Amino acid sequence: MTSALETEDAGAQESVSDGATGEDDRPREWWLVRWVRALVDLWRRSLRFRVVTSTLILGLVVVSIISLTMYRSIADGLVDDRIDRAQAESRDLTNDAQSRFNSYAGTPAAPELSVFANTVVNTTLKAPAGDDSRYVVFTRSLDNTTDLRIPSEESDAVSLEAIPSSLRQSVSADPSRQSTMTIDLERGPQDGVGSELPGAQPRSDVVPAVVVGSQVEVPSAGPYDIYLIYPMDQEQSTLATISRSFILGALFLIALVSAIAYIVTSMIVTPVRRAAAAAERLSSGHLNERMSARGHDDLALLGQSFNDMADNLQTQIRQLEGLSRVQQRFVSDVSHELRTPLTTIRMAADLLHSSRDEMDPVAGRSAELLHDELDRFEELLADLLEISRYDAGAAVLEQDPVDLFAIVDRVVDSTASIADARGSEVTVHQSPGQTAVAEVDARRIERVLRNLVVNAIEHGEGRPVDIWVDADDEAAAVLVEDHGVGLKAGEASLVFNRFWRADPARTRTTGGSGLGLAIALEDARLHHGWLQAWGETGEGSRFRLTVPRSAGGPLSSSPLPLTPREGDLPGSSR
Numbered sequence: 001m002t003s004a005l006e007t008e009d010a011g012a013q014e015s016v017s018d019g020a021t022g023e024d025d026r027p028r029e030w031w032l033v034r035w036v037r038a039l040v041d042l043w044r045r046s047l048r049f050r051v052v053t054s055t056l057i058l059g060l061v062v063v064s065i066i067s068l069t070m071y072r073s074i075a076d077g078l079v080d081d082r083i084d085r086a087q088a089e090s091r092d093l094t095n096d097a098q099s100r101f102n103s104y105a106g107t108p109a110a111p112e113l114s115v116f117a118n119t120v121v122n123t124t125l126k127a128p129a130g131d132d133s134r135y136v137v138f139t140r141s142l143d144n145t146t147d148l149r150i151p152s153e154e155s156d157a158v159s160l161e162a163i164p165s166s167l168r169q170s171v172s173a174d175p176s177r178q179s180t181m182t183i184d185l186e187r188g189p190q191d192g193v194g195s196e197l198p199g200a201q202p203r204s205d206v207v208p209a210v211v212v213g214s215q216v217e218v219p220s221a222g223p224y225d226i227y228l229i230y231p232m233d234q235e236q237s238t239l240a241t242i243s244r245s246f247i248l249g250a251l252f253l254i255a256l257v258s259a260i261a262y263i264v265t266s267m268i269v270t271p272v273r274r275a276a277a278a279a280e281r282l283s284s285g286h287l288n289e290r291m292s293a294r295g296h297d298d299l300a301l302l303g304q305s306f307n308d309m310a311d312n313l314q315t316q317i318r319q320l321e322g323l324s325r326v327q328q329r330f331v332s333d334v335s336h337e338l339r340t341p342l343t344t345i346r347m348a349a350d351l352l353h354s355s356r357d358e359m360d361p362v363a364g365r366s367a368e369l370l371h372d373e374l375d376r377f378e379e380l381l382a383d384l385l386e387i388s389r390y391d392a393g394a395a396v397l398e399q400d401p402v403d404l405f406a407i408v409d410r411v412v413d414s415t416a417s418i419a420d421a422r423g424s425e426v427t428v429h430q431s432p433g434q435t436a437v438a439e440v441d442a443r444r445i446e447r448v449l450r451n452l453v454v455n456a457i458e459h460g461e462g463r464p465v466d467i468w469v470d471a472d473d474e475a476a477a478v479l480v481e482d483h484g485v486g487l488k489a490g491e492a493s494l495v496f497n498r499f500w501r502a503d504p505a506r507t508r509t510t511g512g513s514g515l516g517l518a519i520a521l522e523d524a525r526l527h528h529g530w531l532q533a534w535g536e537t538g539e540g541s542r543f544r545l546t547v548p549r550s551a552g553g554p555l556s557s558s559p560l561p562l563t564p565r566e567g568d569l570p571g572s573s574r
Contacts, residue, residue: 487535
């Protein structure tokens with residue numbers, strides 16, 4: 001039982017450990033992603049970072065190319081010089097050895113000749129004790145066919161296996177000339193070096209070396225090859241020193257260039273950032289914001305030009321503000337001042353209108369026209385007052401949760417007489433139990449929708465008018481579609497302009513002021529919503545109102561498509 005519990009605890013510990021490892025890996029990847037994103041964002045935002053980084057990378061590439069080229073040139077020069085010196089020294093040593101062999105006067109017996117050859121190799125060809133600048137291998141040539149054999153001689157650190165077979169074949173093929181080759185020499189331990197500890201493996205190192213092969217004629221024994229191996233330890237050490245010097249010099253040069261790039265960029269970027277900050281404060285309404293412009297250089301010219309621009313903007317903005325205030329005051333004052341005489345005229349017109357049956361036909365008709373035009377005049381004054389409130393920023397919303405279907409029903413009921421007069425059938429597309437609740441100002445939304453429905457009936461040429469209402473988690477929308485004359489290209493952006501008419505020659509039956517759609521657009525903007533139009537000639541037009549479901553909420557899309565390309569309307573056969 002105890003054993004089982006211990007096993008279970010061990011398994012639990014392993015699972016906890018594995019889980020911890022997984023949790024440690026995920027944050028590590030997360031931090032890497034964050035660092036990459038931070039660098040990308042810094043690259044996009046900071047001109048200084050881009051300049052310094054680009055300078056660093058380009059400097060690194062250029063310095064690397066130059067350093068590698070110089071290093072290769074120096075390395076090739078050192079190798080060529082070492083080969084020349086090795087060939088010259090090898091030629092002299094080979095000639096000395098051949099002279100010694102030519103002077104041999106002993107018997108051609110193998111033991112005596114072997115002793116003599118060993119003496120020649122050790123005294124003439126081998127380097128003195130402790131000198132690792134030269135190694136020698138003395139061996140029988142590949143084309144030697146004599147019966148007399150003398151043993152090969154080798155230095156302690158190298159063996160015959162270090163000599164490439166191609167070099168041996170080259171020496172045998174042309175005995176009259178030297179054959180040279182560079183190899184990677186693997187040297188073994190000498191004089192017990194590398195076996196200081198019992199049981200330790202002998203150390204060895206690999207070093208580039210020049211091998212010069214020559215052939216000598218040994219009396220009675222035939223041709224024998226002499227291979228002199230010259231390790232390039234000194235050259236390798238020199239190249240290592242040069243490479244360290246190149247690396248340190250390159251790092252210093254790159255750091256110096258980067259520092260210069262940082263300083264120069266700072267001299268440019270800092271005034272530009274100050275100009276950007278000043279421009280941002282200027283755009284936010286601080287019209288007195290200016291830059292310091294000292295000196296006569298390009299940056300000072302930039303500051304002076306910015307200040308001149310700011311002065312001109314300030315002057316023009318103040319002039320426009322003054323004109324706007326005058327215009328707003330004029331519209332407001334005129335609208336208010338006209339109400340008093342309009343009230344008097346209205347009373348007189350109502351009196352005349354009520355007694356029009358007692359008048360002659362001409363006077364009665366005039367009374368009717370006067371009554372209708374006064375209605376239009378009052379509507380125009382009301383719209384002007386509303387526009388003036390928008391211009392003055394005095395419009396205030398009274399928002400409550402309202403079902404847009406209820407507002408649409410009221411609008412349809414109020415415009416039924418107009419639709420009957422024009423012969424248009426207004427249809428509200430609503431599924432059973434469907435609602436579209438949003439926090440809106442019901443009075444303003446009703447005014448917007450009434451303008452849209454009346455406009456659709458007016459331009460629908462007696463054809464049906466369809467109304468769709470829909471909502472999602474973010475927004476609620478109402479779309480009014482007619483199938484009349486439609487809109488020409490470019491007119492969708494003009495229909496909301498004040499007093500704009502698509503066709504000035506067309507006669508309006510509802511007597512609008514020309515400000516209805518402009519006021520509707522301002523009402524939509526006041527709700528932080530959209531009012532958009534679309535149409536094609538002969539295909540009709542669509543007007544879509546989209547508002548956030550919650551007051552001041554976000555708005556990124558509409559639940560209803562504005563154009564046929566964006567999708568089909570619910571229940572639509574088109």
